[in-house]
Amino acid sequence: MRILVTGGAGFIGSHIVDRLMQAGHDVICLDNFFTGHKRNIQHWFGNPNFELIRHDITEPIRLEVDQIYHLACPASPVHYQYNPVKTIKTNVMGTLNMLGLAKRIKARFLLASTSEVYGDPEVHPQPEDYRGNVNTIGIRSCYDEGKRVAETLAFDYHRQNGVDIRVARIFNTYGPRMLENDGRVVSNFVGQALRGIPLTVYGDGSQTRSFCFVDDLVEGLIRLMNGDCIGPVNLGNPGEYTILQLAQTVQQMVNPGAELQYEPLPQDDPKRRQPDITRAQTHLGWQPTVPLEVGLTKMVEDFKQRLQIEQRLSLETTVS
Secondary structure, three states, X not given: OEEEEEOOXXXXXXXXXXXXXXXXXXXXXXXXXXOOXXXXXXXXXXXXXXXXXXXXXXXXXXXXXXXXXXXXXXOOHHHHHHOHHHHHHHHHHHHHHHHHHHHHHOOEEEXXXXXXXXXXXXXXXXXXXXXXXXXXXXXXXXXXXXXHHHHHHHHHHHHHHOOOEEEEEEOOEEOOOOOOOOOOHHHHHHHHHHHOOOEEEEOOOOOEEEOEEHHHHHHHHHHHHHOOOOOOEEEOOXXXXXXXXXXXXXXXXXXXXXXXXXXXXXXXXXXXXXXXXXXXXXXXXXXXXXXXXXXXXXXXXXXXXXXXXXXXXXXXXXXX
């Protein structure tokens, strides 16, 4: 098959590209490199089945493909709040453009939505039929509301135009290729521990998250794309950890001497987040298999290698 991955040079997108290439598909990676990076996909450069297009999806594009994995959008608060208008344009106009493409060429379309559509949830754990508790005018709303509108567009295109859609609600995901400076809690803790600086815990650390290793997530996305379930489907690890537990786990693994530094809780930061994955188990036969400590070990190794490269380049610059 010929498959388009928007945001394909990003953290999750590049892992999807890997799986699709390994399966023998022709893959088009489309990215504007706002948060994506060429190093994530450069191992496919020169492969005749791989094509890279630098493009911003807020502008239309014409391609011929069989499937579209639509992941293009900054997903960390640091990046999506840096330019909130651009973020919501990417979610709304970008999704509109990709759905229009899917309609014209009759491609199957998978929307990478998010657990952020549930906002600061009043139902726990969160099932797909929970409609959420989102602050529509808060600092996170460019992403939260943007993804909610993207879901609306997907289902409207499906009902009105017969577009073959799949909708995944992705919960906290971690693993190799995460950006060190993206502001998400796992990358924050791992990066801080490796650099020997205090681990920043927001609030008292009692707020919870569920952490899914990227390989597990990619397996769920591919099963959703190729199955009969339209969704929305929660994809995440139902194991629930407090932020303090995560900080202590990273601390023990990487740098037992690292201190914990407490900071005020950011605005609209959800207090609890845990997926109900019954629908994924029932319709996709999917559930995560990688334990947190195993996934963290792989992520720490990846961060270590990048930190060594960064330090070597810094030293070479200083010497020259």
